[in-house]
Amino acid sequence: MADPTGADVEVPEESHQRVLRITLLGYLAAVLLITQWPDPPDPGTLSWLQRVLAQLHDSGLPGAVDLPVVEALANVAMFVPLGLLLPAATRTRAWLAVPAGAGFAALIELSQLTFLPHRVASVQDVVMNTLGAALGAAVLLAIRAWRAADHPPERSSRAATWSRQSHGPSRPPGDITG
Numbered sequence: 001m002a003d004p005t006g007a008d009v010e011v012p013e014e015s016h017q018r019v020l021r022i023t024l025l026g027y028l029a030a031v032l033l034i035t036q037w038p039d040p041p042d043p044g045t046l047s048w049l050q051r052v053l054a055q056l057h058d059s060g061l062p063g064a065v066d067l068p069v070v071e072a073l074a075n076v077a078m079f080v081p082l083g084l085l086l087p088a089a090t091r092t093r094a095w096l097a098v099p100a101g102a103g104f105a106a107l108i109e110l111s112q113l114t115f116l117p118h119r120v121a122s123v124q125d126v127v128m129n130t131l132g133a134a135l136g137a138a139v140l141l142a143i144r145a146w147r148a149a150d151h152p153p154e155r156s157s158r159a160a161t162w163s164r165q166s167h168g169p170s171r172p173p174g175d176i177t178g
Helices: 012-034 043-058 068-092 093-117 123-150 157-167
Strands: none
Touching: 012 068, 012 123, 043 068, 068 123, 093 123, 123 157
């Protein structure tokens, strides 16, 4: 990170972790607010989305892309941040976000079934939410792989010394002079 003078300023790792944890907690609170609201959205409020879909259908969007498809995609999108944030904030393996997402989604749907009679609990929502967590974890793994390829870890001086002793001085790739 650069300060106003242009000098690089190191941000402590713990500050990043704190921001990630706070972001994760805010995200979880928002998901709970959305999914545990006592009443589902008023059907009249979705009329704007139906109008947009109708215009898109007139422009060539296949008719199969309808309100239930958009709802399913929204359930995927809602859990992508979980797949990104959970492993980053807790320093766990990215794939663990998938069962965590499935469990969180199942608890949401179970609470809707048990305590919110006006909401509709659905196994499809659990599957789509889990898919979203998996997609988020996959994006995180791709980012980590890209960063690792862009900035390979430095070898320790002991390993570099051993390498020079065993294999001679290191040469740039493609150097055939030695």
